Amino acid sequence: MKTIAVIAPGAMGSAVALRLTGEGARVLTALDGRSEATRARAAAAGMEAAGDEALAGADIVLSIVPPAEAEALARRLSPHLAAAARKPVYVDANAVSPETVRRIGGIVAATGTPFLDGAIIGLPPKPGTPGPRVYVSGDDPAPAMALRELGLDLRVCPGGVGAASSLKMSYAGINKGLTALAALMVLAADRAGAGEALLAELAENEPQLLARFAKGLPDMVPKAYRWAPEMREIAGFLGQDEAGRQVFAGNARLYERLSGDDGTEDIAALLRFAQTAAGRG
Known part of the structure; x- marks a missing residue:
């Protein structure tokens, strides 16, 4: 039986864990300081609470945490990884830039632990679906192939550490960047009194985009706090492209605003637009 450490049991981590336990894997996670809701989610996925030493002793450590926490997790586990007699393979599957993931890889590699850059693209897996890529x-991606045998749609991205993260940054930049653009324009139209006219124009000439926004804007609201640091990672990924960096730094500030008290009225306006748009479908 393979033992997989999945850190942490958030929406994606717990869904991945459920897929793994359903295929017979033992899945460990960290629950110290976590809420009762998180503990319940972990239990429902068949995850077992474990200390850092036990996590470092798994066959595979799968890091699935908010971008801002990815490096801190690697540093926290590094002494235990260094002390482990049998090294796991450490897969950082977070939405971080190639620069960040290489820094994390350096921390892990210094312990003698094999490191892989990872990227999850898609929604959390659900029963009956292949789940995210x-x-x-x-x-050497070979040690991670066990995850494919345990039900994940695992794919090798050609290249060294940084290649998978580059793919993630590029895809998320288009996907979540488009949602940010829609939110900005919907809010601007609403402030100018042109919201209904914008909706009607989209319904007539861009019905697929309108259907996407009707679903995507409400879906973004509870995730905005996580998307903000991801936008900053994408800004870093863009490197010397000053215009690109400015766009995604602005997207980060938008998502930060929407996730705080200052964004309450904007959220209400976006949800009104999405609800009306859904009614047109």
């Missing part, structure tokens, strides 16, 4: 890149 899980890409890995690095010197």
Whole structure:
């Protein structure tokens, strides 16, 4: 039986864990300081609470945390990884830039632990569906192939550490960047009194986009706090492209506003637009 450490049991992590336990894997996670809701979600997925030493002793460590926490997790586990007699393979599957993932890879590699860059593209897996694509890149992806055998749609992204994260940054930049653009324009139209006219024009000439926004804007609202740091990682990924960096730094500020008290009225306007748009479908 393979033992997989999935950190942490958020919406994606717990869904991935449920897929793994359903295929016979033992899945460990960290629950210290977590809420009762998180503990219940982990239990429902068949995850077992474990300390850092036990996590570092798994066959595979799968890091699925908010971008801002990815490096801190690697640093926290590094002493235990260094002390482990049998090294796991550490897969960082977070929405971080190639620069960040290479820094994380350096922390892990210093412990003698094999490291793979990972990227999850798609929604959390549900029963009866293949689930998201899980890409890995690095010197030797073979040890991660066990995840494919355990039900994940695992794919090798050609290239070294940074290749999978580059794919994630590019895809998320288009996907979540388009949602940010829609939110900005919907709010601007609403402030100017042109919201209904914008909706009617989209319904007539861009019905597929309108249907996407009707679903995507409400879906974004509870995730905005996580998308903000991801936008900053994408800004870093754009490197010397000053215009691109400015766009995604602005997207980060938008998502930060929408996730705070200052965004309450804007959220209400976006949800009104989405509800009306859904009614046109």
